[in-house]
Amino acid sequence: MPRWKELPAEISSSERQLLVQLRRLKDHSDLSLASLAGRTSYSRSSWERYLNGKKPVPRKAVEELARVCGTEPTRLLVLYDVAERSRPRTTATGRTDESSSASPESARPLEPAREAEPEPEPGQERETASAAAPEPEPRPGPTPIPEQRPSDSRRPGRTVPLGWLVAAVVLAVAVSFGAGLLTARAWDDDAPAKKKTGPVAAGTGYLRGQTYECAVQRKDGRLRAGHSDTREMLLDINSTGFDVVEAQCLLREKGFDPGVFDGLYDERTKGAAKKFQQARHLVVDGIIGPDTWRELRR
CATH class of the missing domain: 1.10.260 (434 Repressor (Amino-terminal Domain))
Structure with missing residues (x-):
């Protein structure tokens, strides 16, 4: 499986x-x-x-x-x-309102209608149209690139503007750097978590790959290891977090050593849970639920 x-x-x-x-x-x-x-x-x-x-x-x-x-x-x-x-809910305010996303032109006030001009006489129509329409201003065309002549060895021609060349170099560097980050992240995700030496005291945020201290003591009539107060959380293979650390510490306290206290519910932790369930005449499935929690905290 x-x-x-x-x-x-x-x-x-x-x-x-x-x-x-x-x-x-x-x-x-x-x-x-x-x-x-x-x-x-x-x-x-x-x-x-x-x-x-x-x-x-x-x-x-x-x-x-x-x-x-x-x-x-x-x-x-x-x-x-x-x-x-x-689960986080998507409210109406989180969606794009079509009425608010209308183009700026649609929000502008309408211009007052212009008065209709009298139609020109047939003989004057062409002259009036040509006089009313202003001549379009010439748009600046692209800067011509000087052609390199073989005979002119003193000034080689540039085929690419300098600004474009600098932008292309910067973009290539950024793409290469981003690809390097993605590759390093992929290798880091596939690599096993590195365990740091020495246990980590309770109160810090859970970090996978680290081991934690087990300070089991009885409080309000129940055993606690200082990592979680849960009595109902279901734990099974691949469960992670402080609930798992708490269960591992309590299993060792009861004489069923899970090996490590790293917050990862692996096969060894599940095996220790099965032995504990069998000793307490519980359902032996290796899943820590309310019944197993109750016996662990006795």
């Missing part, structure tokens, strides 16, 4: 929770994206964008995925409604 891509960091936690459940449902059905496209009204590329967080998944797509996989859609639709309320 191919590994899912990591969800974008800018999507909300409720949107992330919905996509984790949809991915899990798709994986359990053993349906490929092509098979899913054949059984629903959405294409393979649409499902790829929906399940990887590139585009918000429609409500109808959630219902069709649940129907194809033979699952009751009620719980997924509840998650969808929560995620849909957290």
